[in-house]
Amino acid sequence: MISKRIEKPDARLSIGFIYIAFIALFLGGLMGLLQTLVRSGEFTLPFGIGYYQILTAHGVLLGLVLTTYFIIGFQYTLMSKSVGMSEKQRKWAWISFTMMVIGTLMSGTMILLGKANVLYTFYAPLQAHPIFYIGLALFVVGTWISCFVNFSQLRQWKKKYPGEKSPLMAFMVVINMLIWLISTLGVAATVVLQYIPWSLGMVEEIDILVSRTLFWYFGHPLVYFWLLPAYMAWYTIIPKIIGGKIFSDSLARLAFILFLLFSIPVGFHHQLTEPGIDPFWKYIQVVLTFMVTIPSLITAFSMFATFEMTGRKKGYTGLFRWLKGLPWKDVRFLAPFIGMVAFIPGGAGGLINASNQLNGVIHNTIWVTGHFHLTVATTVVLTFFGISYWLIPVLTGRKLTKQINKLGIIQTFIWAVGMTIMSGSMHIEGLLGAPRRSAFSNYGGTQQAQEWVGYQIAQAIGGSILFIGILLMVYIFIKLAFRTPKGEEEFPVAEYADPTERTPKVFENWRLWIGIAAVLILIAYTIPFIDIIQNAPPGSPGFKWPIGNT
Amino acid sequence: MHLHKYEKIWLTFGIGSLLVFLIVLGIGAFYQGTQPPSCLVTIDPQNVQAHESFKEESLGLQKVGENEYVVNVLASAFQYNLGKDDKGSPVRTIRIPKGANVTFQATTTDVVHGFQIAGTNVNMMLEPGYISDFETTLDNPGEYTILCNEYCGIGQHTMSAVLEVYEP
Structure with a gap:
């Protein structure tokens, strides 16, 4: 794999994105702590702050700000490393950054003022302040610029090296940005064409089911946009850290192509219990949803193949003794590894959620919250932390010290314990029927609601442990960004186990894959979407009072 | 593209169980009638x-x-x-x-x-x-x-x- 030095101006760009991600981690984590405390029934918020206000802030800060900024920043370094960046591209990247920040600040201010207590899904006809929606639109358009910068980086490289296969890192980044671009077309359409005119009073009514369908057309690919950067690190970086090699270039590319094809035409599995959508089309999208298990199975195999080959190469034999050959005391490996382990129950829970009729048992219960705290908040976030330990020093020209490595191992351990307690009790409480997105309530004093309280106290304990983990991570971030000794930290880039392996040319036929992705989307959505529009009931006026936006 | 023998077994088993699973879901939905709630009747929300x-x-x-x-x-x-x-x-x-x-x-x-x-x-x-x-x-x-x-x-x-x- 070709690897270039990260030039200073490129480093500044990436670290800019990552600063914002860590600010969001701290603030969003604090909101999460407060939520678990409120829901334990033992604590009320001071100064008239609303539970649903901090819930909105938590979801937006961690689900959208932390993830998107970290991912775009990280992907820029992968692109700089593998294909390089021109001056013009860098200028556009900064424009993208600026638009995203302005959009984030606009929406964030409305949440702080209590004018947008709509949670990060902002379901109509709850109506927030128009600036909330305009900020969101600006943020999304800002990210689009980054998509096109990444595309042009790879195109420029291809021109320079005609006929050569593109570097794996750049290939993966481009796939992820394609998923993001195609899927955000849906959320942008609903925000720009429906929410903004409606919240400004230019139109009276909004079509609820159209807005929800467009939202979920975006909402599920969003989770793969979070997950794929973790996979990038697992495929292209972790093998180097453990002293091994990439198992197979073609399998890695195949997995990413399958994600491009199957992560988008699946939004209905979030709408299984909704009226107005024909159950036949729900089932079709359920089938498409399950296709993404295939690239995840490929990834699981590749990872453990790399681990086992590395362990055996170091002289460890036996059925499981090769595990001893892995660098357990290196946080750059340990944190992502714990993330991988969390993806086993996380993925299994996801299969349950998407299972057509079985979804009714857990839909909108706190089980779902437990689920995505395993997948996003553990698998993805621990991998992002694992990346941060070397990426931040690379970008700031410092070294990862032994002391920080040790603190990182403690941080990983705290995270694993806190999340096991919190997510575990969420899963059980959800199976008993307790809802998500709810402040503390005794539900008219039923026996069931009383049984839930114990689990909510466990969530507050887990949440408190996790907040200690966040404080420690923020401390580590500050150390790595401003305090540890100057030096040159290694940017780990793995090599192939078999450099002579030939990757099928067809994997780089972008027109073909984008074309198939488009066809699948059209198959999954055209007929049901026309049905939804043709059979639409009268639209809904906006409701501001239920969210206290008066 | 070369696939390792174990990987072939793993993927065959994985995709095979996926197919069985989806067929079970489909039989449950279309033959036994356990569909997720999907009423298609509309109404005027303001009246x-x-x-x-x-x-x-x-x-x-x-x-x-x-x-x-x-x-x-x-x-x-x-x-x-x-x-x-x-x-x-x-x-x-x-x-x-x-x-x-x-x-x-x-x-x-x-x-x-x-x-x-x-x-x-x-x-x-x-x-x-x-x-x-x-x-x-x-x-x-x-x-x-x-x-x-x-x-x-x-x-x-x-x-x-x-x-x-x-x-x-």
Whole structure:
């Protein structure tokens, strides 16, 4: 794999994105702590702050700000490393950054003022302040610029090296940005064409089911946009850290192509219990949803193949003794590894959620919250932390010290314990029927609601442990960004186990894959979407009072 | 493209079980009729009373046949309207005999709500402009919490009622 030095101006760009991600981690984590405390029934918020206000802030800060900024920043370094960046591209990247920040600040201010207590899904006809929606639109358009910068980086490289296969890192980044671009077309359409005119009073009514369908057309690919950067690190970086090699270039590319094809035409599995959508089309999208298990199975195999080959190469034999050959005391490996382990129950829970009729048992219960705290908040976030330990020093020209490595191992351990307690009790409480997105309530004093309280106290304990983990991570971030000794930290880039392996040319036929992705989307959505529009009931006026936006 | 032998076994097993699983789901949905709630009937959200099921006198528990009931529910932020009792006060508890066939029929007058009966499979979204329904048989006597599980505003957690399933 070709690897270039990260030039200073490129480093500044990436670290800019990552600063914002860590600010969001701290603030969003604090909101999460407060939520678990409120829901334990033992604590009320001071100064008239609303539970649903901090819930909105938590979801937006961690689900959208932390993830998107970290991912775009990280992907820029992968692109700089593998294909390089021109001056013009860098200028556009900064424009993208600026638009995203302005959009984030606009929406964030409305949440702080209590004018947008709509949670990060902002379901109509709850109506927030128009600036909330305009900020969101600006943020999304800002990210689009980054998509096109990444595309042009790879195109420029291809021109320079005609006929050569593109570097794996750049290939993966481009796939992820394609998923993001195609899927955000849906959320942008609903925000720009429906929410903004409606919240400004230019139109009276909004079509609820159209807005929800467009939202979920975006909402599920969003989770793969979070997950794929973790996979990038697992495929292209972790093998180097453990002293091994990439198992197979073609399998890695195949997995990413399958994600491009199957992560988008699946939004209905979030709408299984909704009226107005024909159950036949729900089932079709359920089938498409399950296709993404295939690239995840490929990834699981590749990872453990790399681990086992590395362990055996170091002289460890036996059925499981090769595990001893892995660098357990290196946080750059340990944190992502714990993330991988969390993806086993996380993925299994996801299969349950998407299972057509079985979804009714857990839909909108706190089980779902437990689920995505395993997948996003553990698998993805621990991998992002694992990346941060070397990426931040690379970008700031410092070294990862032994002391920080040790603190990182403690941080990983705290995270694993806190999340096991919190997510575990969420899963059980959800199976008993307790809802998500709810402040503390005794539900008219039923026996069931009383049984839930114990689990909510466990969530507050887990949440408190996790907040200690966040404080420690923020401390580590500050150390790595401003305090540890100057030096040159290694940017780990793995090599192939078999450099002579030939990757099928067809994997780089972008027109073909984008074309198939488009066809699948059209198959999954055209007929049901026309049905939804043709059979639409009268639209809904906006409701501001239920969210206290008066 | 070269595939390792073990990888072939792994993927064959994985994709094979996926197919079996999807076929099971499909048989459950289309042959045995266990579909997720997907009522396609629309209604004017600003005039729900125009629909016969949601007139004031139709709300709450209605006996429609031998051991057969319909429960009409009108949701609004932040309560479920289940009709009025003999004294004219709002009904908070619905009582249904064990083993009866019950259809829950619900809609909303304002924002999106949830309708879930904790501890049962009754769980559906209520959206303005649509009627949602769920037909079931409740076999285990006891007290169940009816609650709103979709965010509908700052009073969401106060939106609840009780269902009692009794031995006839």
